[in-house]
Amino acid sequence: MSDQKITIEYNDRIIRHFLIATVIWGAVGMLVGVLIASQLNFWQLNFSTPWLTFGRLRPLHTNAVIFAFVGNMMFAGVYYSTQRLVKARLASDFLSAVHFWGWQLIIVAAAITLPLGLTRGKEYAELIWPINIAVALIWVVFAVNFFWTLARRREPALYVAIWFYIATIITVAMLYIVNHLSIPTSLLHSYGVFSGVQDALVQWWYGHNAVAFFLTTPILGIMYYFLPKAAGRPVYSYRLSVVHFWSLVFLYIWAGPHHLLNTALPGWLQNLGMTFSLMLWAPSWGGMLNGLLTLRGAWDKLRTDPVLKFFAAGVTFYGMSTFEGPLLSIKSVNALAHYSDWIIAHVHAGALGWNGFMAAGLIYWLLPRLWSKPLHSVALANLHFWVSTVGILLYVAAMWTSGITQGLMLNATTEGGTLLAYPNFLDTLNTIRPLMLMRVIGGSLYLGGWLILIYNFCRTLQGAQAVNGTIEVHEEAPAPDTKLGLAGTFCNAPTVFSVLAVVFGMMWMVGNDLVSTAGLAGGVLSLIALYALIPSRAQLWNGWYEKLLLNALPFTLLTFFAVVAGGLIQIVPTVLVQKAQNVEDRIQVPYTPLELAGRDIFVREGCYNCHSQMIRTLVPDILRYGTYSRLGESIYDHPFQWGSKRTGPDLARVGGKYPDVWHIRHMEDPRSVSAGSNMPRYPWLLSNNLDVSVLPAKIKVQRMLGVPYPALSAQAIFDDVGRQSRTLSRDLRLAGANVAPEKEIVALVAYLQQLGKSVPVAPKPAAAR
Amino acid sequence: MTPTPKPTPPDQDKLRPHVFDGDIQEYDKRLPNWWLMTLYGAIVFWAGYWFYYERAHYGPTNAAAVEQQLAIIEAKRLAATPAVDDASLWKMSRNPVFVEAGRATFNSTCVSCHTEKLTGGIGANLVDQLWIHGGKPTEIYATVTNGVLAKGMPPWGPVLGGKKITEAVAYVLSYHQEGEPIEVQAAWVPIAPK
Numbered sequence: 001m002s003d004q005k006i007t008i009e010y011n012d013r014i015i016r017h018f019l020i021a022t023v024i025w026g027a028v029g030m031l032v033g034v035l036i037a038s039q040l041n042f043w044q045l046n047f048s049t050p051w052l053t054f055g056r057l058r059p060l061h062t063n064a065v066i067f068a069f070v071g072n073m074m075f076a077g078v079y080y081s082t083q084r085l086v087k088a089r090l091a092s093d094f095l096s097a098v099h100f101w102g103w104q105l106i107i108v109a110a111a112i113t114l115p116l117g118l119t120r121g122k123e124y125a126e127l128i129w130p131i132n133i134a135v136a137l138i139w140v141v142f143a144v145n146f147f148w149t150l151a152r153r154r155e156p157a158l159y160v161a162i163w164f165y166i167a168t169i170i171t172v173a174m175l176y177i178v179n180h181l182s183i184p185t186s187l188l189h190s191y192g193v194f195s196g197v198q199d200a201l202v203q204w205w206y207g208h209n210a211v212a213f214f215l216t217t218p219i220l221g222i223m224y225y226f227l228p229k230a231a232g233r234p235v236y237s238y239r240l241s242v243v244h245f246w247s248l249v250f251l252y253i254w255a256g257p258h259h260l261l262n263t264a265l266p267g268w269l270q271n272l273g274m275t276f277s278l279m280l281w282a283p284s285w286g287g288m289l290n291g292l293l294t295l296r297g298a299w300d301k302l303r304t305d306p307v308l309k310f311f312a313a314g315v316t317f318y319g320m321s322t323f324e325g326p327l328l329s330i331k332s333v334n335a336l337a338h339y340s341d342w343i344i345a346h347v348h349a350g351a352l353g354w355n356g357f358m359a360a361g362l363i364y365w366l367l368p369r370l371w372s373k374p375l376h377s378v379a380l381a382n383l384h385f386w387v388s389t390v391g392i393l394l395y396v397a398a399m400w401t402s403g404i405t406q407g408l409m410l411n412a413t414t415e416g417g418t419l420l421a422y423p424n425f426l427d428t429l430n431t432i433r434p435l436m437l438m439r440v441i442g443g444s445l446y447l448g449g450w451l452i453l454i455y456n457f458c459r460t461l462q463g464a465q466a467v468n469g470t471i472e473v474h475e476e477a478p479a480p481d482t483k484l485g486l487a488g489t490f491c492n493a494p495t496v497f498s499v500l501a502v503v504f505g506m507m508w509m510v511g512n513d514l515v516s517t518a519g520l521a522g523g524v525l526s527l528i529a530l531y532a533l534i535p536s537r538a539q540l541w542n543g544w545y546e547k548l549l550l551n552a553l554p555f556t557l558l559t560f561f562a563v564v565a566g567g568l569i570q571i572v573p574t575v576l577v578q579k580a581q582n583v584e585d586r587i588q589v590p591y592t593p594l595e596l597a598g599r600d601i602f603v604r605e606g607c608y609n610c611h612s613q614m615i616r617t618l619v620p621d622i623l624r625y626g627t628y629s630r631l632g633e634s635i636y637d638h639p640f641q642w643g644s645k646r647t648g649p650d651l652a653r654v655g656g657k658y659p660d661v662w663h664i665r666h667m668e669d670p671r672s673v674s675a676g677s678n679m680p681r682y683p684w685l686l687s688n689n690l691d692v693s694v695l696p697a698k699i700k701v702q703r704m705l706g707v708p709y710p711a712l713s714a715q716a717i718f719d720d721v722g723r724q725s726r727t728l729s730r731d732l733r734l735a736g737a738n739v740a741p742e743k744e745i746v747a748l749v750a751y752l753q754q755l756g757k758s759v760p761v762a763p764k765p766a767a768a769r
Numbered sequence: 770m771t772p773t774p775k776p777t778p779p780d781q782d783k784l785r786p787h788v789f790d791g792d793i794q795e796y797d798k799r800l801p802n803w804w805l806m807t808l809y810g811a812i813v814f815w816a817g818y819w820f821y822y823e824r825a826h827y828g829p830t831n832a833a834a835v836e837q838q839l840a841i842i843e844a845k846r847l848a849a850t851p852a853v854d855d856a857s858l859w860k861m862s863r864n865p866v867f868v869e870a871g872r873a874t875f876n877s878t879c880v881s882c883h884t885e886k887l888t889g890g891i892g893a894n895l896v897d898q899l900w901i902h903g904g905k906p907t908e909i910y911a912t913v914t915n916g917v918l919a920k921g922m923p924p925w926g927p928v929l930g931g932k933k934i935t936e937a938v939a940y941v942l943s944y945h946q947e948g949e950p951i952e953v954q955a956a957w958v959p960i961a962p963k
Contacts, residue, residue: 084790159789225793234794238785243800247808267830271822275815282808289804415849418842419930424877509819516824617831619838623927628835659921661959662882662891673881673891736959 004475008154010083011090012468016370017100018076022359023457025072025107029064030447036061037440039680040647041433043670046680051115053680055606059126060114065351066124066214068107073359074218075099075142078165080366081225082146085162086153087473095145102138106131118188121603121639122203124210125179129190132180139176143169150552154473156482158549160241164221166556167249171213171563178567179206183704185697189600191638193705197265197631198575199640205256205567212252213563215350216318219358220287223315228294230307230365236293242545244286249559251280253566258329261338262616263642264584264631268510269570270331276566277329284322291315306381310361313389317353321346335618336411339646341432341439342403345396352392352446360384360453367460372467376459380452388449395442402435411620420623425649426676482550489554493533494541500526502565510569583632586758590636590707591751593695593717594724598751600698601744603639605682612643613652613755626653626756633758636707648679653756660728661735663749685745692721724750850931858906861935862942871940874933878925887944891959892922896944899954904945910938920957 039045039054046053083090090096109131113119119126127135146169150162158166179202182190194202228235235241257265257273292315295308302308324346328337337343364381368374375381409428412421422428489495504526507519548555591599602608613634615625622628629652634640643650658666665672668686670679696714703709712720725741728750732739739745785795822828829837861867876885882892893901901920902912913934916924925934 081790085793087790155789157787157789159793160795225790228793229790232792234784234796236796237798237800238795239797240800241795262831268823270831271819275811275818279808279811279815281811282804285804285807289801293798415930415932416845418845418849419933420928423928427877509823617835619835619842622835622839623842628832656918657923659891659959662921665891675881734958 005472006475007470007472008087008089010080010469010471011093011096012080012370013466014090014093014096014100015076015080015366016466018072018079019363019366019370021072021100021104022069022076023363023454025064025068026356026359027447027450027454028111029061029069030443030450032057032061032064034440034443034447037436037443040678041436041440043678043680048681048683050117050605050684053605053682055609055680056115056117056119058609059119059123059606060111062124063110063114063126064107065355066210067110070215070219070351070355070359071103073355073362074168074214074222075103076366077222077226077362078146078168078218081161081222082149082165084469084471085155085159085225086150087155087471088149088152091145091148091152095141095148099138099141099145102134102141106134106138109134113188117604117606119603119606120180120182120190120192121606121608121641122179122192122199123608123644124207125203128188129180129182129184130187132176132182136173136177136180139169139173143173147552147556153552154475156550157546158552158555159224160235160238160245161221161224163241163245163555163559164217164224166552167245167559167563168213168218168221170556170560171209171217171249171253174560174564174567175206175209175213178571179203183701185701186694189694189698191698191701191705193638194575194640195636195638195705195707196634196640198571199638200260200263200265200642201257201269201571201574203640204259205253205571208256208259209253211347211350212248215355216252217249219355222358222362223287223291223311226362226365227291227311227315230305230311230361231295231298231301233294233296233298236290236296240286240290244283244290246562247283248280248287250562250565251276251283253563254570255280255329257570258334259644260642261329261331261334262618263614264617264629264633266574266631269574272509272570274329274331278326281323281326284325285319288315288319288322292319304378306378306385307361307365309382309385310357310364313385314354314357314361317349317357317392321350321354324349335616336407337403338616339612339644340403340407340410341399341435342407343645344439345399345403348399349392349396352388352395356388356446356450360388363453363457367457369469370466371461371464373460373464376456376462380456384449384452384456387452388446391442391445391447391449393442394445395439398435398438398442402432402439405435406432410624411618413620413623417619420620423624425624426674429647429678430676482547484547484551484554486554488544489548489551489557492541492544493537494544495558497526497530498562506569583635583761584630585632585760585762586630587632587761588634588636588758589754590709591754592720592724593692593699593712594721594747595751595754596698596702597690597692597695597721598747598749601685601748602751603641607651608641608643610645610647610679612646612650614642615650615652621650625650630758632761633756636702638702638705638707648677651752651755655753655755655757659735660732660749660753661737663752664732664737664739664745667745667748682745685748686739686743688744689742690721690725690744690747692718695721721747846930851935853907853910853931853935855906858910858935858938858942859947861939862906862945864939867936867939868943870933871936871938871943874929874937875940878929879937882921887941889957889960893954893957895941898945898950899952901954901957904951906938906942909941910934913938 035045036054036057050056079090079096110127113128113131114126118128120128146165182192184190192199224235254276255273257269258277261270261274292312295312298308302312327333328343328346364375406428409422409431413419414421500522504519504523507515508523511519615621615627615629617628634642662673666674667682669681670677695717699709699712699717722741725746728746729739729741783797785797788794882890883895884890887895889895898904902908902917912922914924914926916922929937
């Protein structure tokens with residue numbers, strides 16, 4: 001050991017930046033949440049103003065909470081703990097600053113573009129393509145800064161928190177890039193490269209794993225650093241960390257299709273999503289156990305320490321929502337809960353309880369350390385805790401009750417199961433209105449709690465001195481025998497057995513009879529071999545893993561392979577299969593240029609936030625909306641609009657259900673034709689002129705993506721729009737509504753009136769897997 | 770004279786030797802049995818479920834299952850369709866129980882187009898003596914049941930069923946007299962809402 005002692009000063013300046021951003025964006029995200037929750041009960045709060053309507057603000061709320069609030073909190077926690085866990089200052093102050101300011105700029109860009117209706121129309125992936133590129137670049141900056149820091153570490157072994165950070169960084173990059181592949185039609189608009197069922201599958205592979213790898217794994221890593229610190233207790237079980245980390249990152253990625261249960265998604269993918277979601281239960285609870293059991297011997301501190309209060313409650317909420325997740329993934333439970341407020345309850349137990357409380361604990365823990373001053377008021381922090389807890393419980397209880405009530409009413413039948421008990425959707429909506437109000441109260445309490453935190457934060461900062469942490473380290477030469485080469489990483493029993501398990505498992509699941517039998521035999525033989533080897537080799541394998549922890553790159557590679565498997569097996573076959581084999585017995589008619597323009601208005605206004613376009617293979621859905629949706633009916637939809645929530649009724653077959661004039665009146669003032677509706681008014685659609693100049697570029701891109709449009713000149717497109725809109729306008733005038741053909745509403749009505757129009761095709765025998 | 774060594778504590782209560790960032794330590798306790806059972810149980814369930822639905826195809830596909838349920842519903846509906854004729858519909862229209870039930874259905878389902886006073890809005894006036902698709906009770910019944918999609922009248926048969934449609938028609942007929950003149954109207958021009 002050389003005796004050279006050096007002092008490292010951590011880059012805590014950037015942590016303070018991220019922490020302040022967390023506090024501010026948290027308040028913004030919650031405030032928008034309270035506003036849109038109120039809009040659902042009081043439609044007047046949409047102010048009949050385009051950029052204040054629910055459909056445009058709801059994406060702002062979700063994006064602000066996920067990417068701005070939790071994002072900044074994650075970066076603060078990751079950067080703070082990583083520097084200390086690897087005993088090295090962040091590799092580059094410049095990259096850290098670019099990361100911070102770049103991310104804030106992205107958030108501001110999102111906050112401007114989303115209310116303007118600039119959107120890609122996919123949940124949590126709404127941001128337009130120039131911002132997508134910025135996000136990807138800043139994420140790369142984050143990755144470079146992080147891995148560079150790892151490369152310069154003075155602590156040879158990687159602690160469990162670091163494992164979770166590695167998984168986060170590589171998986172989010174993969175998911176984000178694939179789900180945002182698109183071709184621009186203009187500077188502000190693009191069409192995603194996937195359509196219909198492919199788009200649905202990719203979207204929920206992304207959407208589900210945004211929850212997994214943006215809202216869960218980094219926060220688990222943060223838990224593993226800050227919880228034992230705050231509790232002053234050792235982590236409960238290292239081997240539980242190992243088992244739950246690998247099972248979690250491997251299994252999570254498969255579970256995406258549980259967002260599409262009972263839909264037109266091919267059945268094998270639905271069964272995959274459901275069973276893998278159930279298998280995810282134990283790995284998720286592994287994290288909760290390691291958190292809660294670490295508190296053993298420290299529970300008394302909960303009485304006095306608000307940090308531990310927040311952490312303990314946060315981890316408990318994590319356990320609750322990760323139990324609820326698999327439960328909701330069971331097809332029969334999902335039939336009731338999907339599209340309902342139950343899902344809203346589920347995500348808010350996670351977002352408010354797990355993410356929000358972990359953020360609060362983190363902030364209260366870091367504040368005194370980063371500014372070298374005790375927290376202004378512990379009593380206020382405790383008050384924050386109790387106000388927020390009551391807020392969450394009110395919120396979640398209200399949404400559970402609401403979701404189950406509305407789900408039961410929508411599914412209820414009468415006269416021997418032949419008729420819907422509540423054929424009018426509005427009856428079910430108006431039943432849950434008191435619960436929607438209770439949700440607003442719960443959410444406001446939670447926001448109130450956050451304002452208490454902000455006050456406490458500001459008072460603490462008054463007159464405080466920012467300090468950077470330091471540590472003295474001995475420069476040691478790394479031990480020579482710790483390198484784990486390529487062979488050492490991949491050619492060893494644990495890796496080989498894991499690969500065999502996945503390969504044989506897949507062969508059994510999706511192979512033809514011969515392959516399947518071979519897979520079964522291989523799987524059983526591997527299991528026997530594993531069982532026979534464990535007693536004698538366990539020690540050896542433990543040693544290998546300890547060695548792996550000294551090797552950041554091999555560890556990262558193995559993590560990448562673990563997460564990539566699930567995505568490949570689900571998505572590649574669906575994308576490669578000929579579109580023609582993915583249509584079932586109906587295929588949609590490509591939109592006319594006018595209808596396409598109308599569809600883009602539908603996407604712009606965020607209609608999918610409240611209206612699905614997917615009639616499930618369930619009797620109540622069929623009785624209410626018509627025969628179940630076939631894959632072919634959305635095959636040309638870029639993006640797909642299957643939706644995830646029915647605040648209003650499904651629209652998959654709304655075409656032709658009402659006269660054109662009904663739609664005009666409905667968009668102008670929904671309550672004039674649907675008494676009791678909570679839908680916003682859209683008067684600007686009747687006064688805005690449709691921008692047809694963008695259509696040739698849009699249709700060109702659609703053609704490029706495989707939508708069978710004939711080669712049309714720009715003039716031919718304009719003529720077609722003119723013809724169809726003039727006819728519609730004339731019919732409307734005859735029906736008593738004077739709407740000029742060039743108004744946006746004409747395009748929207750044209751789109752709505754063809755929803756569900758398709759032509760039958762001969763079913764393909766033996767659809768390819 | 771070395772003191773007798775204390776019995777080694779069970780492996781799992783030992784702390785791992787490595788300490789991170791000055792004070793973070795780890796136990797290496799056994800995984801709880803109930804937790805392992807949850808994991809193994811879910812894996813067994815996956816294998817069984819997958820075998821049942823995807824390998825052996827014992828269970829029906831979503832579409833096959835729902836088609837079967839729909840066939841049962843269709844059969845029940847066919848069996849339960851009430852016999853409707855003009856005379857009995859007129860009789861029902863004078864029966865306050867029928868008319869009240871019909872009023873409830875009408876007010877929840879039909880008023881958005883035909884208005885609460887039945888004088889017409891987006892949909893036609895139902896209290897005058899002008900009829901587009903026929904004014905005989907059975908013709909009204911058919912119009913409600915099958916709809917007139919081209920003119921925006923949805924088919925209510927699958928939504929309301931025979932009984933409720935009968936009641937709603939009785940309610941409409943309660944505004945009319947048997948034997949009053951029926952005039953043919955070509956089309957309805959919607960009235961803008963007030």
